[in-house]
Amino acid sequence: MKTKSDKILLAHGGGGQLSDELIRHHIVPRFKNDALSELADSAKLKLSSESVCFTTDSYVVKPLFFNGGDIGKLSVCGTINDLAVAGSKPVALALGLIIEEGFEFELLDTILTSISKAARENKVAIVTGDIKTVEAGAADKIFINTAGIGERISGVDLGFEKIAVGDKIIINGTIGDHGMTIISQREGIKFQSKLKSDCAGVGGLSYQLLTKTKDVKFMRDPTRGGLAATLNEISRGSGLSIEIRQADIPINPTVQTAADMLGFDVLNIANEGKFVAVVSPESADKCLNICRGHQLGKKASIIGEVVERSDIPAVEIETLIGGKRIVQMPYGRELPRIC
Amino acid sequence: MLERIYKAQSLMNAAYETLERQINIMEVCGTHTVSIFRNGIRSTLPKGIKLLSGPGCPVCVTDQGYIDTVLTLAERDDCLIATYGDMIRVPGNMGSLETKQSSDNVTVVLSSEDALQLAKDNPDKTIVFVAVGFETTSPATAVAVKEAATEGIDNFCILSGHKLVVPAMRALLSGKNDKIDAFLCPGHVSVIIGFGAFSEIVEGFGRPCVVAGFEPLQIIEGLGEICRQLAKGVAELKSIYTAVVTEQGNTTAQKIIDECFDVADGYWRGLGKIEKSTLKLKDKYSHFDALKRFNITETPGEEKKGCRCGEVLCGLIEPPQCKLFAESCRPESAIGPCMVSSEGACAAWFKYDREKKQN
Numbered sequence: 001m002k003t004k005s006d007k008i009l010l011a012h013g014g015g016g017q018l019s020d021e022l023i024r025h026h027i028v029p030r031f032k033n034d035a036l037s038e039l040a041d042s043a044k045l046k047l048s049s050e051s052v053c054f055t056t057d058s059y060v061v062k063p064l065f066f067n068g069g070d071i072g073k074l075s076v077c078g079t080i081n082d083l084a085v086a087g088s089k090p091v092a093l094a095l096g097l098i099i100e101e102g103f104e105f106e107l108l109d110t111i112l113t114s115i116s117k118a119a120r121e122n123k124v125a126i127v128t129g130d131i132k133t134v135e136a137g138a139a140d141k142i143f144i145n146t147a148g149i150g151e152r153i154s155g156v157d158l159g160f161e162k163i164a165v166g167d168k169i170i171i172n173g174t175i176g177d178h179g180m181t182i183i184s185q186r187e188g189i190k191f192q193s194k195l196k197s198d199c200a201g202v203g204g205l206s207y208q209l210l211t212k213t214k215d216v217k218f219m220r221d222p223t224r225g226g227l228a229a230t231l232n233e234i235s236r237g238s239g240l241s242i243e244i245r246q247a248d249i250p251i252n253p254t255v256q257t258a259a260d261m262l263g264f265d266v267l268n269i270a271n272e273g274k275f276v277a278v279v280s281p282e283s284a285d286k287c288l289n290i291c292r293g294h295q296l297g298k299k300a301s302i303i304g305e306v307v308e309r310s311d312i313p314a315v316e317i318e319t320l321i322g323g324k325r326i327v328q329m330p331y332g333r334e335l336p337r338i339c
Numbered sequence: 340m341l342e343r344i345y346k347a348q349s350l351m352n353a354a355y356e357t358l359e360r361q362i363n364i365m366e367v368c369g370t371h372t373v374s375i376f377r378n379g380i381r382s383t384l385p386k387g388i389k390l391l392s393g394p395g396c397p398v399c400v401t402d403q404g405y406i407d408t409v410l411t412l413a414e415r416d417d418c419l420i421a422t423y424g425d426m427i428r429v430p431g432n433m434g435s436l437e438t439k440q441s442s443d444n445v446t447v448v449l450s451s452e453d454a455l456q457l458a459k460d461n462p463d464k465t466i467v468f469v470a471v472g473f474e475t476t477s478p479a480t481a482v483a484v485k486e487a488a489t490e491g492i493d494n495f496c497i498l499s500g501h502k503l504v505v506p507a508m509r510a511l512l513s514g515k516n517d518k519i520d521a522f523l524c525p526g527h528v529s530v531i532i533g534f535g536a537f538s539e540i541v542e543g544f545g546r547p548c549v550v551a552g553f554e555p556l557q558i559i560e561g562l563g564e565i566c567r568q569l570a571k572g573v574a575e576l577k578s579i580y581t582a583v584v585t586e587q588g589n590t591t592a593q594k595i596i597d598e599c600f601d602v603a604d605g606y607w608r609g610l611g612k613i614e615k616s617t618l619k620l621k622d623k624y625s626h627f628d629a630l631k632r633f634n635i636t637e638t639p640g641e642e643k644k645g646c647r648c649g650e651v652l653c654g655l656i657e658p659p660q661c662k663l664f665a666e667s668c669r670p671e672s673a674i675g676p677c678m679v680s681s682e683g684a685c686a687a688w689f690k691y692d693r694e695k696k697q698n
Contacts, residue, residue: 260553263370263373263681263682265377317379318379319377319378319379319555320340320378320555321340321344321378321379321380321383321555321556321559322341322344322379322383323378323379323380323381323382323383323555324379324382325376325377325378325379325382325691325692326690326691326692328689328690328691331669331670331671
């Protein structure tokens with residue numbers, strides 16, 4: 001006799017029969033692989049590289065479902081991207097779920113399916129995991145943590161210290177799509193929009209870029225804090241000033257309009273399927289072409305360059321009208337303007 | 340686009356050569372201020388053209404006394420404060436709304452309608468809507484008040500901090516800062532009040548008033564038009580934001596404001612008490628007036644020690660001239676409202692124009 005509830009109960013995290021059912025019926029069939037199927041305390045992995053990249057990230061996005069993705073897809077892509085931009089090929093993820101009592105199974109299944117799809121598309125395996133349940137009110141529906149391992153790509157060694165004056169800055173597409181989608185869908189901001197998150201795993205594209213050329217110096221994914229934060233981190237980390245051109249930064253017009261309406265600077269808005277690559281000037285065109293030949297880089301652009309060594313490195317932007325201004329490190333959440 | 344920029348710049352050059360002195364143009368609106376900084380317009384201006392940021396950021400011009408009143412109401416268990424996001428970080432004598440937000444009686448809303456909905460959803464609390472802003476936000480407040488009256492939503496009230504733009508410009512020229520040569524007038528407000536509303540500044544004070552939109556080219560061409568007039572020695576009223584601004588403005592919105600509000604004297608940060616410059620609810624809506632409901636008397640508040648927001652708002656100093664700027668007063672630890680609001684002059688300077696050494 002089935003004793004299934006249509007909602008998560010505290011007992012689903014209790015380690016007993018309900019936990020076992022949850023894992024065997026909802027988790028394992030979706031992520032089927034040898035390492036997971038053993039359901040051991042740890043996954044045993046065989047890696048082809050002696051050196052690995054290892055990272056973790058937690059996902060608490062609200063709303064859970066948004067145009068272009070959901071918390072499940074995000075939790076896979078976000079961690080894959082962290083591995084990819086560090087110069088590795090993502091291979092395996094651990095999945096931790098913290099679920100609020102009362103969360104609908106139907107939604108959980110949708111999220112798990114989305115995780116499974118994103119993992120399959122990005123050729124990574126969910127090899128181990130954990131589920132905890134908490135009392136109603138102790139979490140907001142579901143929180144996800146993923147940790148990931150990537151095999152370091154042979155001959156690739158990225159770092160701030162590699163960056164030099166003259167290097168070009170490439171971005172693989174439009175900025176601000178994810179952040180503006182989330183903001184627009186949040187309770188309260190109800191304008192109609194065609195906004196869609198760029199949520200995607202860039203591991204495939206970055207692998208091509210890193211293996212077909214040898215001149216990529218540094219990569220980073222401009223998530224929270226947007227392009228502005230990432231460029232400032234690169235500038236500070238390398239001790240070099242950066243100049244970018246507004247005219248060359250790809251921005252979806254709907255994103256720009258939404259940002260203008262709410263008084264946001266698109267440079268500060270989060271992305272979830274983008275990377276910034278610092279490349280040598282000689283290889284910039286080749287890198288750009290590789291990006292543009294890939295689904296996730298069709299609108300790639302060289303947005304600026306590294307200009308000088310400085311005791312006080314800064315990021316400057318040349319605006320559309322030829323003016324110049326500083327691009328600051330964003331200082332936290334931006335508030336919608338009031339008129 | 341470049342040709343139009345060059346043309347505007349040549350008008351600015353000509354004005355400087357004719358007048359043989361610095362030309363001070365005030366952009367009244369905070370959205371203009373942000374656009375000017377974000378687009379690096381200052382760096383493109385010819386020698387002798389100086390832009391002053393004016394009293395057009397609603398949060399910035401809100402008197403400290405009002406802020407303290409809101410914070411006092413936020414202490415009450417029977418109240419729920421509904422506020423626009425910009426207001427929550429403005430510090431008062433008792434912290435800020437942000438620090439009180441954890442107590443669950445402060446909610447950020449995006450419209451007066453949202454505040455009214457809060458009232459419907461929380462019948463056991465009195466919702467106090469922090470109604471600030473110029474003629475752009477006051478019609479929406481009026482609509483909410485009328486709706487509350489029609490539907491009998493008794494647990495809704497507003498603390499009106501609504502202000503009028505033109506009286507502030509008049510007050511500036513009447514004493515606070517007579518060095519202003521001309522005004523770049525606000526686009527959004529003009530949609531409501533119509534560009535004709537600035538005629539008293541043009542005729543009464545002989546200062547050119549040009550309404551412009553917020554795109555960089557509009558701003559530059561607006562400055563060019565102002566300089567054309569100054570070089571010719573004339574003061575004219577002109578709108579180059581023709582797509583949305585008419586001479587009469589939005590008469591429907593004006594009518595709604597008139598139905599709900601009386602024009603009254605009121606306090607402004609930096610400008611003090613200005614005659615006929617604020618909006619107070621009419622007697623027939625006094626039930627929805629937080630001042631009357633909670634028996635509060637309006638008193639001007641004292642500015643924070645060392646804070647020179649008042650002088651910044653009047654175009655008397657630039658933010659870096661304030662000793663607190665970028666030192667103890669920063670966006671994450673703002674002392675004055677001009678650093679809190681995204682449209683404040685100090686925040687714009689901090690974000691877009693600080694010298695590299697201050698990074």
